[in-house]
Amino acid sequence: MIALEPSAKKRPEFINVRVRRQDAPDKEPYWELHKIRYETEMNVISVLQRIAAQAKTKDGKKVNPVAWDCGCLEEVCGSCTMVINGKVRQSCSAIVDRLLVDNPDEIVLEPMTKFPVIRDLVVDRQRLFNSLKRVKAWVPVDSYYDMGAGERQLMAQQEQNYPLSQCMSCGCCLEACPQFNKIELTKKQGETDEAFEARKKAAYDESFIGAHAISQAMLFNNHPTGKSLATERVEALMEPGGVQACGNAQNCVAVCPKEIPLTTSIARAGRAATVRAIKRWFE
Amino acid sequence: MSENRVVVIGGGLAGLASTMKLTELGVHVDLISLTPVKRSHSVCAQGGINSCNDQTRQLGDNEWKHMDDTVYGGDFLNHQPPVKEMAYWAPKVIDLMDRLGVPFNRTGEGFIDRRRFGGTLYKRTAFAGATTGQQLLYALDEQVRRREAEGMVRKFEFWDFCGLIQDDAGRCRGAIAQDMVSMKFQAFPADAVVVATGGCGLVYGRSTMSVFCTGSAAARCFKAGAKYGNGEFIQVHPTAIPGADKLRLMSESARGEGGRVWVPRTPQDPRAPKAIPENERFYFLEERYPKYGNLVPRDIATREIFDICVNEGLSVESDRQCVYLDLTHIPRQELDRKLGGILEIYEKFQGVDPRDEPMKIFPAVHYSMGGLWADYVKSADGGLEPGAPRNHMTNIDGLYAMGECDYHYHGANRLGANSLLSCIFTGLFTGPSIVNHINSHSGAGYKNVPQSDIDAAMKREQDRHDHLLAGTPGSDENPYLIHQELGDLMTRVATVVRRNDQLTDALEKVDELHKRAMRVSLSDTGTWTNQNVIFAKSVQDMFPIAKAILKGAFLRDECRGAHYKPEFEKPSLTAEDPVERRRQAEEWCDAFEENNRKYLKSTIATWNEATMQPEITYEDVDTSLIPPRPRLYGLVGAEDIEKVWKERAAALANQGKPTVDMLAHA
Numbered sequence: 023m024i025a026l027e028p029s030a031k032k033r034p035e036f037i038n039v040r041v042r043r044q045d046a047p048d049k050e051p052y053w054e055l056h057k058i059r060y061e062t063e064m065n066v067i068s069v070l071q072r073i074a075a076q077a078k079t080k081d082g083k084k085v086n087p088v089a090w091d092c093g094c095l096e097e098v099c100g101s102c103t104m105v106i107n108g109k110v111r112q113s114c115s116a117i118v119d120r121l122l123v124d125n126p127d128e129i130v131l132e133p134m135t136k137f138p139v140i141r142d143l144v145v146d147r148q149r150l151f152n153s154l155k156r157v158k159a160w161v162p163v164d165s166y167y168d169m170g171a172g173e174r175q176l177m178a179q180q181e182q183n184y185p186l187s188q189c190m191s192c193g194c195c196l197e198a199c200p201q202f203n204k205i206e207l208t209k210k211q212g213e214t215d216e217a218f219e220a221r222k223k224a225a226y227d228e229s230f231i232g233a234h235a236i237s238q239a240m241l242f243n244n245h246p247t248g249k250s251l252a253t254e255r256v257e258a259l260m261e262p263g264g265v266q267a268c269g270n271a272q273n274c275v276a277v278c279p280k281e282i283p284l285t286t287s288i289a290r291a292g293r294a295a296t297v298r299a300i301k302r303w304f305e
Numbered sequence: 306m307s308e309n310r311v312v313v314i315g316g317g318l319a320g321l322a323s324t325m326k327l328t329e330l331g332v333h334v335d336l337i338s339l340t341p342v343k344r345s346h347s348v349c350a351q352g353g354i355n356s357c358n359d360q361t362r363q364l365g366d367n368e369w370k371h372m373d374d375t376v377y378g379g380d381f382l383n384h385q386p387p388v389k390e391m392a393y394w395a396p397k398v399i400d401l402m403d404r405l406g407v408p409f410n411r412t413g414e415g416f417i418d419r420r421r422f423g424g425t426l427y428k429r430t431a432f433a434g435a436t437t438g439q440q441l442l443y444a445l446d447e448q449v450r451r452r453e454a455e456g457m458v459r460k461f462e463f464w465d466f467c468g469l470i471q472d473d474a475g476r477c478r479g480a481i482a483q484d485m486v487s488m489k490f491q492a493f494p495a496d497a498v499v500v501a502t503g504g505c506g507l508v509y510g511r512s513t514m515s516v517f518c519t520g521s522a523a524a525r526c527f528k529a530g531a532k533y534g535n536g537e538f539i540q541v542h543p544t545a546i547p548g549a550d551k552l553r554l555m556s557e558s559a560r561g562e563g564g565r566v567w568v569p570r571t572p573q574d575p576r577a578p579k580a581i582p583e584n585e586r587f588y589f590l591e592e593r594y595p596k597y598g599n600l601v602p603r604d605i606a607t608r609e610i611f612d613i614c615v616n617e618g619l620s621v622e623s624d625r626q627c628v629y630l631d632l633t634h635i636p637r638q639e640l641d642r643k644l645g646g647i648l649e650i651y652e653k654f655q656g657v658d659p660r661d662e663p664m665k666i667f668p669a670v671h672y673s674m675g676g677l678w679a680d681y682v683k684s685a686d687g688g689l690e691p692g693a694p695r696n697h698m699t700n701i702d703g704l705y706a707m708g709e710c711d712y713h714y715h716g717a718n719r720l721g722a723n724s725l726l727s728c729i730f731t732g733l734f735t736g737p738s739i740v741n742h743i744n745s746h747s748g749a750g751y752k753n754v755p756q757s758d759i760d761a762a763m764k765r766e767q768d769r770h771d772h773l774l775a776g777t778p779g780s781d782e783n784p785y786l787i788h789q790e791l792g793d794l795m796t797r798v799a800t801v802v803r804r805n806d807q808l809t810d811a812l813e814k815v816d817e818l819h820k821r822a823m824r825v826s827l828s829d830t831g832t833w834t835n836q837n838v839i840f841a842k843s844v845q846d847m848f849p850i851a852k853a854i855l856k857g858a859f860l861r862d863e864c865r866g867a868h869y870k871p872e873f874e875k876p877s878l879t880a881e882d883p884v885e886r887r888r889q890a891e892e893w894c895d896a897f898e899e900n901n902r903k904y905l906k907s908t909i910a911t912w913n914e915a916t917m918q919p920e921i922t923y924e925d926v927d928t929s930l931i932p933p934r935p936r937l938y939g940l941v942g943a944e945d946i947e948k949v950w951k952e953r954a955a956a957l958a959n960q961g962k963p964t965v966d967m968l969a970h971a
Contacts, residue, residue, distance in 0.1 A: 045831075045833070046833050046834075061549060062549075063548060063549045064549055065548075065549070065550060065654075067550045067551075068549045068550040071550060071785070074785060074836075074837075075783065075785035075786060077828035077829075084828070085828075086828060086829040086831060086837070087828055087829055087836065087837055089834050089836050092516055093340055093344045093346075093348075093515045093516060093517065094344075094346065094348055094349050094515045095515070095516065095548075095550055095551040095553070096349065096551065096553045096554070096650050096654070097650065097653065098348045098349060098436060098439050098646075099340075099344040099345075099346075099348050099349075099515065100343070100344055101340060101344050114550075114551075115653050115654065117654070117656075140486055140834055141833060141834035144834060147341075151341065151343070151450070154447075154450060155450060155453075155454050158451075158454075159447055159450070160406075160447035160448060160450060160451045161404070161405050161406040161444075161447070162451070163404050163405060163448075165329060166325055166326055166329050166401060166448075166733060168397040168400065168401065169400070169401075169404065170400055171399075171400045171403050171404070171417075172400070172403040172404040172406075174414075174415035174416065175411055175415050176411065176415045177410075177411045177412070177413060177415070179411075180408050180409070180410060180411045181642075183408045184408040184433060184434055184440075187406075187408050187433075187440060187443060188434075188436060188439070188646075190343075190344075190348070190439070191341075191343055191344075242406070245406045247404065247406070248406055
């Protein structure tokens with residue numbers, strides 16, 4: 023990774039890392055400053071690994087290791103989304119040398135703000151997956167028995183679908199979206215787990231569905247078998263919290279780490295919804 | 306049918322395929338995973354999935370040859386009946402994935418495009434860009450979400466599988482898992498339990514695997530009495546991008562699409578790679594393996610790259626080991642279409658565009674061929690008996706293992722693009738087997754698991770947890786540092802080259818580390834989202850697996866696939882004189898046969914909790930379909946050895962024993 027910043031000759035001995043922490047959902051957030059030794063080829067994941075191993079603040083105070091979520095460390099699983107120096111992104115591909123060029127004094131790590139914090143940098147993104155159910159983001163095959171190949175598909179269709187299919191449900195587009203607001207419910211006294219889950223689902227179901235799910239709806243509507251549910255998907259997008267809730271800020275497409283053409287999908291969904299509305303008129 | 310419930314642990318391709326199929330058969334599934342299943346490690350698989358296909362068939366390929374390549378590539382340690390079944394299912398698996406919406410790359414006419422992978426001469430590999438694992442996983446994830454919406458699946462994501470519930474007879478009656486947010490334990494009584502938790506790369510510290518691949522779920526079954534097979538067979542992938550936190554995979558598809566591996570002939574040539582003329586480049590794989598070129602099986606490519614850097618001193622850089630993997634001769638547009646995903650990874654993490662400049666790569670731990678021992682029932686035609694309850698059942702009744710954490714399919718070395726296949730195949734194929742197992746125990750299902758068995762299992766896990774939080778007085782062992790030490794040691798002694806003196810030494814050191822790991826002191830003793838305690842438990846549970854790897858490797862005095870001990874390497878032929886050369890070839894074949902009698906066996910480890918050591922025994926491998934033959938990629942004198950070997954095979958055939966050719970044409 024030396025090739026990254028050949029001009030950055032002066033490498034610091036230590037890096038300051040400021041982390042916004044929160045012990046539990048009902049606790050107040052607070053800031054904590056950590057200091058770790060600089061190494062070449064670091065990313066934010068290895069920074070957090072060092073912090074976990076030393077479990078001490080810059081002042082030498084013993085603290086609990088910072089909690090965070092990660093998985094593949096190569097930007098295909100979507101786990102490690104957080105806000106780094108004010109920008110939502112995957113922490114695995116946040117390379118320290120590049121962050122230091124922008125801000126040589128410190129690296130600032132915060133949890134995503136649109137999802138309930140579970141602890142420190144870990145957030146609850148259940149809602150994001152719930153949205154995929156709202157648009158039935160699947161191909162409704164009859165069975166998993168051997169029924170021969172699917173329909174032939176032209177290269178152009180594959181090239182349209184594959185980018186949409188790379189969505190890793192990381193949530194960057196939702197964090198950046200002005201229309202997507204945090205929903206944080208707390209369990210009531212005496213409420214069963216099932217009742218609490220049902221209450222959450224109801225709240226999620228009427229809130230803005232998000233760019234990622236709209237894009238998935240368009241993906242499956244462009245599949246030979248997937249499109250058998252096209253009308254249902256479009257109608258789901260016409261409900262409250264559907265595609266009309268999009269304010270066209272276009273932040274989603276700007277922050278998507280996979281550069282998925284989300285706004286193109288939203289435009290397609292908008293058109294499909296209009297066509298559907300006109301059709302309904304005549305039905 | 307009364308309601309049945311199966312617990313599936315792990316939400317990668319194998320776990321999801323199993324879940325899908327079981328729900329289709331009317332079984333309810335509780336799916337337990339460390340992470341939202343869509344984020345499972347299968348997403349990292351890049352290159353593709355193999356099957357013979359309409360195109361290769363017309364060039365002489367068939368399912369049998371796919372099986373033959375798989376067992377030859379695996380140095381005959383694969384169990385042949387399951388491999389046969391898998392190879393014959395492969396085209397059907399790809400058809401199903403196509404129906405499920407996997408965006409496979411297409412030809413101009415709209416057929417599924419194929420590329421060539423290592424260890425075969427046919428273009429068998431279907432692919433979706435260079436993120437095939439991700440795309441396959443998403444298709445299965447979508448189907449499971451559909452079943453979840455229908456109420457057939459309950460997902461428990463961010464839950465850690467802790468151990469089994471077993472009854473007096475030893476039968477597995479469910480699992481205990483811990484919610485990693487609230488830290489509460491819960492019992493999951495079940496009619497059967499499926500473990501599909503992937504590989505154990507984290508035993509090596511850094512590998513190409515995701516952070517979840519600690520091997521701890523398999524270890525927890527191993528500690529409960531499940532046998533562990535072929536632990537020492539760990540695949541080191543030839544091409545990965547070295548990194549501080551992870552060694553990122555650079556898919557074999559880069560070579561499948563024409564990528565060439567080379568080093569400058571002048572050691573550490575200071576010139577930029579593109580300034581080095583062709584005749585001053587050493588394309589060592591192409592020179593040494595003219596038939597397969599850059600697409601030799603992975604174990605061989607890995608050893609050659611290791612050798613060229615470590616022993617021949619031809620590493621591209623002086624302060625770290627690496628060779629060039631060069632794609633710059635391929636048009637950009639083609640690269641973007643077929644390899645976009647992996648080239649972006651290189652660009653993002655290394656800051657260099659691999660379309661303009663050759664990549665720098667080095668081998669990294671990648672895949673566990675070994676895993677939990679599991680049974681199978683052979684059918685009359687030499688494959689697997691569909692629906693037999695024992696298919697993929699471990700030696701613990703009612704506990705199934707599938708995917709990377711089983712041990713049958715890949716022998717001593719896995720061929721590229723066969724793992725996605727084995728995961729999906731095992732998940733789908735075993736559905737009816739599990740249902741038949743459940744039916745054979747009607748009346749003793751998940752609803753009437755003895756409460757005392759549940760309580761005992763819950764208490765065991767709660768006690769372990771409480772004990773860890775309480776800590777050991779006077780000990781400040783740090784689980785993160787112990788993990789680092791274990792990883793460094795394992796990487797040094799149990800990867801590409803293995804030596805008995807080092808292994809003996811490592812066994813002692815690992816035992817010492819294990820003892821230290823059992824008295825770790827946690828920096829977090831809280832009761833909310835305590836990642837420290839979850840990690841500490843997984844580190845402790847890496848040791849049984851690490852010991853099985855080391856001990857298996859120590860006891861296996863031979864070279865087979867990924868397991869390479871130079872001390873026991875079979876020599877090339879040296880004589881020029883034809884008669885003498887013939888004699889050497891005879892001798893070579895004698896030694897080969899003798900070695901097979903001794904070592905063509907599955908290594909079986911069982912855990913002894915009293916000694917904290919694995920005990921090793923050996924089991925025969927079913928090689929009834931394709932008789933073992935020497936694996937001769939690139940060996941000097943290969944033609945002579947092959948000639949002698951064929952004569953011997955023909956002599957056997959005359960005595961009425963089967964040979965490869967006879968069976969292939971059967």
